[in-house]
Amino acid sequence: MNTTLSNQQISFYQQNGFLVIDQILSKTELASWREAVDEAVKQQIDQEGTHNQNRGESYYKYVFIQCVNLWKKNEKIRHLALDPRLGKLATDLTGVNGMRLFHDHALIKEPWANPTNWHLDNPSDPYYTRQATMFWLTLDDATVQNGCLYFLPGTHQTSRF
Structure with missing residues (x-):
């Protein structure tokens, strides 16, 4: 796992609120993560169904399938x-x-x-701290054509935009 950071990368993250670390996982690690996540997601979907968001809004239910806290149910994810x-x-x-x-x-x-839709993640979480961080690891290639993630630099300093 490529987790060595330069001072420049840390400064960039603290100023902008995001940092792209290309190839953070080796090819072997990426294959292991894919296998573990696929297994854990299948296990949860088999138990709870494909649209397991537990929200009534039909638009949101069909944005993506989401599975939360797989680490509590699957040893590989843990x-x-x-x-x-x-x-x-x-x-x-x-x-x-x-x-x-x-x-x-x-x-x-x-x-x-x-x-x-554009959104901020942290304001909906049940805690508040400017030191919280999230890692978004794509296990499949994310491109403009298939829907990559965009960031608005500096929005980590606000609770809305």
């Missing part, structure tokens, strides 16, 4: 999510001494799914 290298990466970026896992969140964007 091992990956609690990898100390990710914790160190989080503390290096935020400048704090320790970090807790709030949750993992597998998002599966199916072909022709509804688009995801």
Whole structure:
């Protein structure tokens, strides 16, 4: 896992609120993560169905399939999510001494799914701290054509935009 950061990368993250780390996982690690997530998502979908958001809004239900807290149900995901290298990466970026896992969140964007609207993640979480961070690891290639993630630099300093 490529978690070594330069001072320039840390400064960029702290100023902009995001950082792209190309190939953070080796090819072997990426294959292992894909296998573990596929297995855990299938297990949860088999138990709860494909649209397991538990929300009534029909548009939102068809944006993506999401499975939360797989680390609590699947040993492989627990091992990956609690990898100390990710914790160190989080503390290096935020400048704090320790970090807790709030949750993992597998998002599966199916072909022709509804688009995801612009949003801020942290204001909807049940905690508030400017030291919180999230890792978004794409297990499949994310491109402009298939729906990559966009960031608005600096929005980590506000609760709305």
